[in-house]
Amino acid sequence: MTVIETDVQDGRPRPQRGAKVLDAEKVVMRFGGLVAVNNVDFDVHEGEIVGLIGPNGAGKTTFFNCLTGMYKPTSGTVRFYGEVLPPKPRAVVKAGMARTFQNIRLFGNMTALENVMVGRYCRTTSGAITSVLHGPKYRREEAESRARAAELLDFVGLGKSAELLARNMPYGDQRRLEIARALATDPKLILLDEPTAGMNPQETQQAMDLIFKIRDMGLAVVVIEHDMRFIFQLCDRVLCLVRGEALIWGTPGEVQSDPRVIEAYIGGSELEDDEDDA
Amino acid sequence: MNFVIPTIPDATRAQHASKGWPLALAGSVLLLVSGLLSWSYDPSILGDISIAFWPATFQLFAMILGVIGIVLALMHQGPLSKLGNWFDAALGLRALGTASLLVILFGLFAISYQAGGLININPGGWVALLGAILLLVGGRFVPQRTLHSFAKAKANSTLEIVVIVVLMALVLFGLAYVLGQDDPWVFVGFLIMAGGAAMALARAGFFTWLSHISQRHRHVLTLAAFAVAFLFPFTQDGSDANMSIATQVLIFAATAIGLNIVVGLAGLLDLGYIAFLGSGAYVAAMMSNAASATIGWKPPFVVVMLIGACVAATLGLIIGSPTLRVSGDYLAIVTLAFGEIFRLSMFNLDGNNGPDLTNGPNGIPGIPDLNLFGFDFGKPHEIAGFTLGRFSNYYFVLLLLIGFIILVFTRLNNSRIGRGWVAIREDERAAEAMGVNTFALKLLGFAVGAFLAGLAGTIKAHQDTASSPDQYIFLESAFLLSAVVLGGMGTVAGVLVGATILKLLPEKLRFFSEYRLLLFGLLLVVMMRVRPEGLIASKRRQLEFHEDDEALASEIQQDHLVEKAAEAAR
Structure with a gap:
């Protein structure tokens, strides 16, 4: 497949595309008789932002869950740096794949800082005994986690809100906090499920800047979104899913000009009522 | 109100x-x-x-x-x-x-x-x-x-x-x-x-x-x-009557704080917790110098304590590993059953059915008093003109134990592990997706709680001078849980208050003993209605119980910011 690349995107230089991070081959996900994802190929490289679009019920989130180990695909393989990961969310996170949720799932009664520190959990190992004795390992890891969490909060622009309870934060900040929490797991690939849902244009612009910043760190990014303008400005490549099948897989320009995409969104919406976005 | x-x-x-x-x-x-x-x-x-x-x-x-x-x-x-x-x-x-x-x-x-x-x-x-x-x-x-x-x-x-x-x-x-x-x-x-x-x-x-x-x-x-x-103890003028109650309160409180790690921190409902106290006590009884003790090996008491605690923790792991994969209600039922299995096993391991370990319904009586480093716990001692009786001796050891349990509680609560527990309580799926090992953490909470109860049990055996199955009935587990719920989930001070109330009231109101259970039932119903988070609740637990209360959330937020500012100023 040919990918037409320009050197500049949204006013910033496009980094060199790196190694292949994620490679999904012929992924099928069946729930009983329903084929939610059918034979989809997909890949992401380091320093690349890939978009996933499709009308409601197209199977985007299901596909997402297959990639992140929440579901085990019925058939097909998902390789992360060439390795097939066990279908356990924890192993997937540990390998370097982190995600955010479509409906925000923060730990509401923890502070912003604590939320991000939970993300550090899988990168720290101090156990019960050293925690009780306040051993050197515990102190070092605790200080490190705290520092890294504070750094990440600054990175997403929440440095001043570190001690706010997550449930007391404004909506836009909660979205950014979720991204900070995901980044705290030191991912190579971050998957964002509708990161701008419910945001106003200004917040959307901020989110876009943030995602570019993440990409510029060399991470691979996958974004599910409904906001077409956002996706086409942001992504290097876009996969359009319709009724569980890959309709088109190409550059924003190619996808944008494909009449089938427009038809899927405007004409072929009979699935919308039958099935919620799983 | x-x-x-x-x-x-x-x-x-x-x-x-x-x-x-x-x-x-x-x-x-x-x-x-x-x-x-x-x-x-x-x-x-x-x-x-x-x-x-x-x-x-x-x-x-x-x-x-x-x-x-x-x-x-x-x-x-x-x-x-x-x-x-x-x-x-x-x-x-x-x-x-x-x-x-x-x-x-x-x-x-x-x-x-x-x-x-x-x-x-x-x-x-x-x-x-x-x-x-x-x-x-x-x-x-x-x-x-x-x-x-x-x-x-x-x-x-x-x-x-x-x-x-x-x-x-x-x-x-x-x-x-x-x-x-x-x-x-x-x-x-x-x-x-x-x-x-x-x-x-x-x-x-x-x-x-x-x-x-x-x-x-x-x-x-x-x-x-x-x-x-x-x-x-120095205010008691050598009298053992109140000290006996006080030691019972301490054992109860120590066990309840251990249970609070399981219930209040890890968020697991354990209805058979008394069995872990019992296994510690039985280990100490079987290894003691009592005439009917069934194990010939008599190591020093410190070793016995560790063995008792480890036995309890092992039991905790055995019962926890298959059940912690399922959600709360099932765990409650399984632990309830486990408590009964423990009691019935102790009742029946008398040589007629299986090995003779526990002397069955007679239990192991006549456990001698502790003697640590030449200090005889059975005799009164004189310190600075005050006579301290047998129960005072146990009281001080139990005080040390409770200090240790509180240390474990607070430090675990403030560590990476404590954060993991909170995350699991808040949203288990999200916690897992963030890389928290939910199963291992729950199992850890269960085992730590069992370990601490086992420790308390070994001392209890010597203080009670006997260990028998009827000390470890379901009602005791229920009382422990009531102390946690009444006092406050996730706090030490709350459980201390709850345990004191629940142990002291029945002792002092003996004329009321027939209506004791009725009274506790009423008390719990009223608490659930008026203050479900307990008398002295942790702020986070309070928020969890009042998920919709925005005013409370901002109030607690304010307090938290003040604390942080004070900490930063220091």
Whole structure:
């Protein structure tokens, strides 16, 4: 497949595309008789932002869950740096794949800082005994986690809100906090499920800047979104899913000009009522 | 929470505002004075309240309430009115009025019930009643003032430490006093008085302030609390009667704090927790020098403690690993069954069915007292002129144990593991997706709780001098859980309070023992209705129980920011 690349995107230089991070081959996900994802190929490289679009019920989130180990695909393989990961969310996170949720799932009664520190959990190992004795390992890891969490909060622009309870934060900040929490797991690939849902244009612009910043760190990014303008400005490549099948897989320009995409969104919406976005 | 008397409309209150304060002050003074008068003709009841100028029991209670009332009134208007900018004297007076009336009515009822009729009440009693009524009515008309937030309060640090120390001393005196009372009427009267006074102070914002200063001087508070606990046996004058109750309270509290790690921190409902205490106790019994001990190996007690704890933890792992994968309700059922399996196994391992380990229903009696480093726990010892009996010896060891359990509790709570537990309680799926090993963490909580209960059990066996199956029935697990729920999930102070209440009340109210369970049931129902997070709840737990309460969330947020600012300033 040919990918037409320009050197500049949204006013910033496009980094060199790196190694292949994620490679999904012929992924099928069946729930009983329903084929939610059918034979989809997909890949992401380091320093690349890939978009996933499709009308409601197209199977985007299901596909997402297959990639992140929440579901085990019925058939097909998902390789992360060439390795097939066990279908356990924890192993997937540990390998370097982190995600955010479509409906925000923060730990509401923890502070912003604590939320991000939970993300550090899988990168720290101090156990019960050293925690009780306040051993050197515990102190070092605790200080490190705290520092890294504070750094990440600054990175997403929440440095001043570190001690706010997550449930007391404004909506836009909660979205950014979720991204900070995901980044705290030191991912190579971050998957964002509708990161701008419910945001106003200004917040959307901020989110876009943030995602570019993440990409510029060399991470691979996958974004599910409904906001077409956002996706086409942001992504290097876009996969359009319709009724569980890959309709088109190409550059924003190619996808944008494909009449089938427009038809899927405007004409072929009979699935919308039958099935919620799983 | 004024259930007794409806509040007065604001308009009426404003109209009569000026009359409230003198009434309340007069009522408080009358209460104070009444304590110096004779209350009854009969010197033989209620610890002799027939003598003027020699206050005892209810006279003392009236005086304490009077002093609090005077201080609150003078905060509203008068020499202490600067303090009134911080504390809500009006709300305090209203609660105090209700409490005073309850205490005095109860006292007068006790006099007439015991001595035979109202005729036995001397003028002192009537003066107190008048005072309580005046305080009640007056308090209701005292208008509220606008208050400053404690967040801005800057008091002298020495003063704050003095307040903590004085408060702890008061707790010590109160405990020694209440344990010394054998008369159930006086005991209940004291409880009403103490509860009412605490309620009044809470309404005035005293405890909010206290929690702020104890945040700032956490080490002082911990130290003072342990000093009080340490000094307690010295107030008992060598008597073992109260120390026996005190050691039971400590074992119960130690076990309950362990259970709070499982329930309050890890969020797992364990209905068979007493089995872990029992396995520790049985290990110690079987390895002791008792005549019927079944294991020949007699290692030093420290080793026995570790073995007992490890056996309990292993049992915890065995029972936890298959069940922790399922959700809360199933775990509760399985642990409930496990508790019964443990008891029945101990009942049946008597040589007839399987190996002879536990002597079956007879248990293992005659466990000798501990002897650590030449210190015989069975004999009284003399320290600085005070005689400390057998139970005092165990009391000190249990104090050390409880200190260790509290250390484990707080440190785990504030660690990476504690954060993991909170994350699991909040949203298990999200926690897993963030890389938290939910299963291992839950299992860890379960095992740590079992380990600590096992430790407590080994000491319990020696203190009880016997170990038998009927000590470890389901009811005990239920009481432990009640202590946690009543006191407060996720806090140490709450469980200490809950355990003390649940252990002390039945001991002191033996005449009430038939209705004990009924009373506990009622208590729990009322708690669930009024304050589901427990008496002293952790802030996070409070939020979890009041998910929709935005005002509470922002209040706790404010407190948290103040603490952080204070920490940063240090």
